[in-house]
Amino acid sequence: MVSTYAHTPAPRLSAPRPDATHDVTNQAPPLAPYDAAEDVALIEGLHREGAAWAEEDVRRLGLRAGSPQVQEWAELANRHEPELRTHDRWGHRIDEVEFHPSWHRLMDSAVTAGLAGAPWADDRPGAHVARTAGGLVWGHTDAGHGCPTSMTYAAVPALRRQPELAAVYEPLLTAREYDPGLRVPTEKRGLLAGMGMTEKQGGSDVRTNSTTATPTSEPGMYALRGHKWFTSAPMCDVFLVLAQAPGGLSCFLVPRVLPDGTRNPFRIQRLKDKLGNRSNASSEPEFDGTLAWLVGPEGEGVKTIIGMVNCTRLDCVMMSAALMRKTLVEAGHHARHRSAFGARLAEQPLMRNVLADLALESEAATTLTLRLAGAADRAVRGDADESAFRRIATAVGKYWVTKRGPAFTAEALECLGGNGYVEDSGMPRHYREAPLLSIWEGSGNVNALDVLRALGREPGAAEALFAELALAEGADARLDAAVARLRRDLATAEQAGARRLVELMALTLQASLLVRHAPPAVADAFCASRLGGDWGHSFGTLPSGADLTTILTRSLPAT
Known part of the structure; x- marks a missing residue:
């Protein structure tokens, strides 16, 4: 039997449009560029709380935060997460965390804008309000890098309980200079501070901390031994750490690099696999003979x-x-x-x-x-x-x-x-x-x-x-x-x-x-x-x- 379809002429078809099924309609255009400081309540509050002098800087930061380039930095910093390097190629222990370049660009912008320790060096009334307003607009980018800037800001009043340490470190913690990399702190243009408070057995109940602090022959210097459970931003230069001294729970300053240029034992066991805040590294460091300087009296850590x-x-x-x-x-x-x-x-x-x-x-x-x-x-x-x-x-x-x-x-x-x-x-x-x-x-x-x-x-x-x-x-x-x-x-x-x-x-x-x-x-x-x-x-x-x-x-x- 001859198929009746054999002599049926083929239909004429027009050339298909390659984008026929992909016409984009009824979609919102990209938000960026936009002004993150275009917020009436924020600007009114800035004036009301005594920092009207900072409005121009806040508005400038808002335009930068809403720019396509900076919004892309935030996305890339979270997509390319920090990576832990415990050893170098020759087997030396280095305990370093590598970040995507976008992280460093965000950090540099934040520190330069005064969102870290800068207000403590600014005598103008409203300096802390100006910083907070800046954080409200720069927070439209990435929250992760706000962790080290926040801890740096917060470390200054605690460090002031030990004036001789504050005299050395405060000018660097309040500087508007982002100077990454582990080096002797006093040889850098600016410092970042972190903190190591919680431990796996206690969390917020820091009085149960088991990390010990043993006095050394040098007055004010101790050797720490123990494990911290949640220490964020481990590439900071110095850390405020709670540990049990002979006189009770006390606060200590721990530098990543000692004054003689050697690495202070700060063994990062792992980075946390977190729900969010993924651009920021959170770690579990182990102290074993880690040198630290007492901040405030023994027993008054909290x-x-x-x-x-x-x-x-x-x-x-x-x-x-x-x-x-x-x-x-x-x-x-x-x-x-x-x-x-x-x-x-x-x-x-x-x-x-x-x-x-x-x-x-x-x-x-x-x-x-x-x-x-x-x-x-x-x-x-x-x-x-x-x-x-x-x-x-x-x-x-x-x-x-x-x-x-x-x-x-x-x-x-x-x-x-x-x-x-x-x-x-x-x-x-x-x-x-x-x-x-x-x-x-x-x-x-x-x-x-x-x-x-x-x-x-x-x-x-x-x-x-x-x-x-x-x-x-x-x-x-x-x-x-x-x-x-x-x-x-x-x-x-x-x-x-x-x-x-x-x-x-x-x-x-x-x-x-x-x-x-x-x-x-x-x-x-x-x-x-x-x-x-x-x-x-x-x-x-x-x-x-x-x-x-x-x-x-x-x-x-x-x-």
């Missing part, structure tokens, strides 16, 4: 290190607020360009509610961060009232703002839908980063208990908090009622209810700041939702009367 913790906790709040702002900007940018169901996402009522709710959270976090920075700045200049406020409010802010971060970044990611779930959007990196800030420098329970400790042991802590809240008294009935409830709850405060208490402290503090300093639309929506009970269990549940247009116009960049 007291010595608390000055460092106050600084790093502020930076946890700062970085959480920066992540919120970054992901809000990303979500708003996407919503302005993406259409669905016949309209731009940013024009649709439900998406507007989500974005406005996120904007409230972001502004509250930024405003509180800068208020804490202002307290820190005035405290180091001798203001006792601000010191008392800083002591309790920093712990409160650390607990609450860092807790809000993961839920916030998840919601912002969801605004991008499936586009936000893929790695090259950048949103997964921010999402993985967010939980770290509630763990670093004490988890939620540790910070909540620290608030109780401050209330019970720190003279004037509660009074300083209520004095701050009183500045908004009478401006909003919902805030007044929440402050009254807080006073009642304080009278019966106990450990099991510490989280509820600290949450109420944080919300009343944020609300009081917004009532005093933000437009009425922002303050009213925040008080109605966070204090008045007119809110759901997720973002995007603001009450129907909220002025979403004013909130969004204020919070989202103009372009």
